[in-house]
Amino acid sequence: MGDKDKRLVLLTAELGKISVLAKGALGAKSRFKAISGSFSYGEYVLSKGNTFYYIKEGTLLESFYGLRTNLNRLSYAAYMCEAAETFSLEGQENRELLRLLLRGLQAEEKAEKGMESVAADVMVFRMLAENGFYPELGVCRQEGYRDDKKHDLSKPVLFFPGNGNILCAECANASFLNPTGNENASYQGGVWLSSGARAALSYCISQPLSKAFSFKVNEEVRVQIHEAVSRYLQFQTDHVYKSLTFLNRIDGSFT
Numbered sequence: 001m002g003d004k005d006k007r008l009v010l011l012t013a014e015l016g017k018i019s020v021l022a023k024g025a026l027g028a029k030s031r032f033k034a035i036s037g038s039f040s041y042g043e044y045v046l047s048k049g050n051t052f053y054y055i056k057e058g059t060l061l062e063s064f065y066g067l068r069t070n071l072n073r074l075s076y077a078a079y080m081c082e083a084a085e086t087f088s089l090e091g092q093e094n095r096e097l098l099r100l101l102l103r104g105l106q107a108e109e110k111a112e113k114g115m116e117s118v119a120a121d122v123m124v125f126r127m128l129a130e131n132g133f134y135p136e137l138g139v140c141r142q143e144g145y146r147d148d149k150k151h152d153l154s155k156p157v158l159f160f161p162g163n164g165n166i167l168c169a170e171c172a173n174a175s176f177l178n179p180t181g182n183e184n185a186s187y188q189g190g191v192w193l194s195s196g197a198r199a200a201l202s203y204c205i206s207q208p209l210s211k212a213f214s215f216k217v218n219e220e221v222r223v224q225i226h227e228a229v230s231r232y233l234q235f236q237t238d239h240v241y242k243s244l245t246f247l248n249r250i251d252g253s254f255t
């Protein structure tokens with residue numbers, strides 16, 4: 001903003017999302033330089049103006065430097081922040097979301113090559129689950145309607161980003177395959193999840209936060225999780241994520 005000032009969006013424990021002006025932060029010798037960069041986590045002393053808060057002073061607690069050493073990590077970290085920003089409300093306390101974002105950024109900093117999407121997907125899926133969009137991954141949605149069948153969840157299931165439900169393979173095929181065979185089956189926007197992908201998604205929303213990020217997946221599961229979670233987020237928030245569009249464009253180029 002202007003020549004030297006910088007407008008920041010802070011996710012705070014006490015006030016949720018707030019807009020803050022760091023006066024002179026773009027100046028070469030600004031004392032706000034360290035605490036006004038992307039992904040900076042710190043303690044901030046603010047004063048309230050008419051439109052903005054102003055930074056008076058601040059202490060950097062964590063710069064997440066490891067995110068800057070790799071474009072994929074950086075991009076998925078930006079995606080996490082954009083998702084958190086979309087989901088948080090101005091002035092409304094949300095300590096859980098801040099804790100989750102910090103854990104997510106920590107996990108992303110250590111992400112292995114090619115696996116950078118996983119921490120972001122765990123963070124986003126958990127954020128959705130904790131804020132009114134808890135998915136139903138443990139039961140076929142036809143259970144109770146079609147008790148003539150066994151709803152076998154050890155096989156792949158079809159996940160619906162529109163409502164967070166699943167269909168077992170048999171019910172999915174019975175509902176969406178045309179009578180002549182596989183052709184033209186669109187599965188109504190569903191995403192197929194292997195039993196490994198379904199287990200990983202269930203795990204990351206049911207475990208305590210300290211354990212939510214500690215699992216490993218193979219490439220097939222990684223891709224399925226990313227497809228399911230990013231579509232679930234976009235569907236539930238009805239928002240276009242700039243960082244996700246960017247990621248889809250560079251996908252594979254930097255691995």
Ligand SMILES: [Zn+2]
Pocket residue numbers: 140141142143150151152167168169170171172
């Ligand atoms: Zn079923």
